[in-house]
Amino acid sequence: MSKRVLFVASVVKKHILQFHIPYLKWFKDNGYTVEVCAGNDFDRGEKIAIPYCDKYYAVPFYRSPFAVKNLSSYKAVKRLVEKNDYELIHFHTPVAAAIGRLAVKKKHKAGTTVMYTAHGFHFYKGAPKVNKLYYFVEKYMVRHTDALITINSEDHAVACDICKGKGCRPFLIPGIGAQLEQVAGGDREAIRAEFGIPSDVFLLMSNSEINANKNVELSVRAAAEIKGVYLLVCGNGSKLESCKALADELGAADRIIFAGYRYDAKKLLSAADAFIFPSHREGLGLAAIEAMAAGLPLIAAANRGTLEYSVDGVNALLYDPEDYMGFCGAIRKLSDDRELCRIMGENGRRTAARYDLKHAVSSMTAIYETMLTEHEGEKQTEVC
Numbered sequence: 331m332s333k334r335v336l337f338v339a340s341v342v343k344k345h346i347l348q349f350h351i352p353y354l355k356w357f358k359d360n361g362y363t364v365e366v367c368a369g370n371d372f373d374r375g376e377k378i379a380i381p382y383c384d385k386y387y388a389v390p391f392y393r394s395p396f397a398v399k400n401l402s403s404y405k406a407v408k409r410l411v412e413k414n415d416y417e418l419i420h421f422h423t424p425v426a427a428a429i430g431r432l433a434v435k436k437k438h439k440a441g442t443t444v445m446y447t448a449h450g451f452h453f454y455k456g457a458p459k460v461n462k463l464y465y466f467v468e469k470y471m472v473r474h475t476d477a478l479i480t481i482n483s484e485d486h487a488v489a490c491d492i493c494k495g496k497g498c499r500p501f502l503i504p505g506i507g508a509q510l511e512q513v514a515g516g517d518r519e520a521i522r523a524e525f526g527i528p529s530d531v532f533l534l535m536s537n538s539e540i541n542a543n544k545n546v547e548l549s550v551r552a553a554a555e556i557k558g559v560y561l562l563v564c565g566n567g568s569k570l571e572s573c574k575a576l577a578d579e580l581g582a583a584d585r586i587i588f589a590g591y592r593y594d595a596k597k598l599l600s601a602a603d604a605f606i607f608p609s610h611r612e613g614l615g616l617a618a619i620e621a622m623a624a625g626l627p628l629i630a631a632a633n634r635g636t637l638e639y640s641v642d643g644v645n646a647l648l649y650d651p652e653d654y655m656g657f658c659g660a661i662r663k664l665s666d667d668r669e670l671c672r673i674m675g676e677n678g679r680r681t682a683a684r685y686d687l688k689h690a691v692s693s694m695t696a697i698y699e700t701m702l703t704e705h706e707g708e709k710q711t712e713v714c
Contacts, residue, residue, distance in 0.1 A: 332415045334363040338407065338430045339422040340391045341371040342380060344539075349449075349506045349616075350422070352691050354382040356698070362417075367410060368426070391426040395467070400429055407433040411442075418443040418702065424452060428467055431474045438474050443701050446471070447479040449506070450613020451488060454634050457611070472498040477701050479694075481505050481614045484634040501697050505614045507690030509596075510682060514624040516600035525562060525587045527601070532665035533560045535602035535626070537595045537617045538609070540567035545608040545631070545651050547573055552606070552657040554582035559665055561586045562602065564595045599624035603671055604664050610651045612636055619685045622678030627671050629660040639685070645678035 335357045339345045346354075346368055357364050366383045369390040380386055389406045392399050403426075411419065411434045419434055419442060421427035427446045431438075438444045453465035469492045472478060478493055479501045480486040489500035522529055534553055538544040546563060550573050553561035563573070563586065570588065577586040592598060595617075599605070605621035605628050612618075612635025618628055619639060628646035630636045640646035647663065649656035664671050 332363070332417065333361055334365065334414065334416050336365045336367060336411070336414075336416045336419045337422070338366075338419065338426055339368045340393070340426045341369040342366065342378070342386070343371045345423060346380060351381050352507060352687060353420075353694060353698075354380070356691070356695055358382040365414075365416075367407060367430075391423070391429065393425060395425055395428065395463070400425065404429045404433050411437050416442050418445065418698075421446045422449065424448075424464060428471060431471050435474045438476075443476050444474060445477040445479065445697075445701065446475050447481075447506070448485055448489070448613070449481060450611060450635060451480075451485045452611075453488075454484065454611060468492060472496045477501060477697060479503055479697065482634055482638050485613070499701075501693075503693040503697070504689050505616060505619065505685050506694075507687035508616055508619045508623065508682065508685045510620070510623045510686045513596045513620050514600045516594075516597035518601045521598055521601035525589065527560050527562070527587070531558055531560050532604075532661075533562060533602045534604050534606045534629070534661065535562045535564070535599060535621070536606050537564040537592075537598075537621075538607075540565050540570045540573055542569060543610050544569075545610055547576060548608045548651070548654060548657060549606045550576050550582075550586055551580065551654060552661055553586055554580040555658050556661045556665065559585065559661055561606070562589060562598065563587065564589045564592045564598065566591045596620055596624075599626060602626055603668075604629055604661075606657070606661075607631065607636065608649075608651050608657060609633060609635075614638060614685075619682050622675075623682035625672075625675035625679050627664060627674035627678060629657060629664070639681050641677075641681075645674050645681055 346366055354364050363384050364382055365385045366380055367387040367389050370388045372378050389403055391403050407430050421430045452461045472493050473496050475498045477499050478489045480489050486502040493500045519529055536549050540546045553559050577583045605626045607618045607630040609631055612633050614635045630646050630648055631651035632648040642648040647660040
């Protein structure tokens with residue numbers, strides 16, 4: 331079998347480029363032909379560029395597992411893997427991973443190593459009952475998977491359970507890696523001036539896709555409630571326009587700035603005083619870890635991802651994602667006590683160091699080496 335590896339995910343720009351370039355590089359440095367199969371989410375006219383990738387296959391995947399168009403995606407992946415001889419295929423994102431593993435099951439039986447990194451199972455504790463469907467899908471899919479990688483303790487416990495007796499090894503890693511050397515370092519005053527934010531006001535920052543799960547509406551409402559507080563929102567998404575309308579409706583459009591998708595969001599953290607992160611669900615929450623690395627206290631929802639690194643009252647103030655009054659109270663508390671902000675920020679900075687990219691790369695490459703070494707031998711079962 332050739333030294334050829336394939337990475338499969340829903341999209342390139344907002345997934346492969348954000349999270350997996352260090353791992354593409356690792357394979358490239360180790361003599362592999364590296365290929366990527368994912369949806370094309372580049373802007374019209376924007377050059378498609380994927381570092382360390384020898385060949386890119388544009389295959390769209392649709393978020394709903396019931397989307398009829400995903401049948402075409404299944405066929406495209408099946409043709410791709412039957413045409414090419416891959417030693418290892420690494421899947422990411424739920425729908426792409428489910429469709430892809432079904433498409434490659436024949437190759438898997440023939441010896442291709444198949445891996446899936448779950449960036450956060452959809453069937454987490456407290457999830458809508460309909461999400462249980464994802465549990466049964468994953469429970470079936472592990473038989474077509476050699477390694478199931480998770481990034482938080484709750485998901486790892488589930489992985490250990492569903493992998494038992496199925497020939498699939500569960501692993502836990504410290505996230506996919508935060509490039510902490512790129513965090514902050516920006517000019518606080520210059521950044522504020524760029525957005526028309528006064529130098530002496532308390533500034534919250536948010537950096538995420540603006541969708542229902544990320545709960546940015548709550549951030550907008552809470553920031554609007556506290557007189558004199560500003561909010562800088564980085565990101566795009568399906569709820570962007572409704573969030574803008576909400577800020578206008580609440581009479582806070584002058585204090586809530588929507589910056590759009592920013593490649594330099596890590597630098598913009600230098601201008602903020604705290605980071606707000608009210609997501610309903612997080613596999614881990616890279617944006618929050620980056621904010622901690624910049625020395626910002628978190629005002630966050632207590633979910634299985636944020637609870638991996640957030641300690642209430644130490645480096646974060648934690649609330650239920652629907653606790654609007656709790657988030658308002660946290661903003662008031664931190665905006666009135668800059669020394670508390672500093673102390674919590676320093677605590678967070680120390681915590682964030684555990685999630686530096688070098689630790690994630692070390693963990694992930696050890697898994698690659700283990701799985702590739704066992705490639706020709708009998709598959710092992712990880713003991714949890």
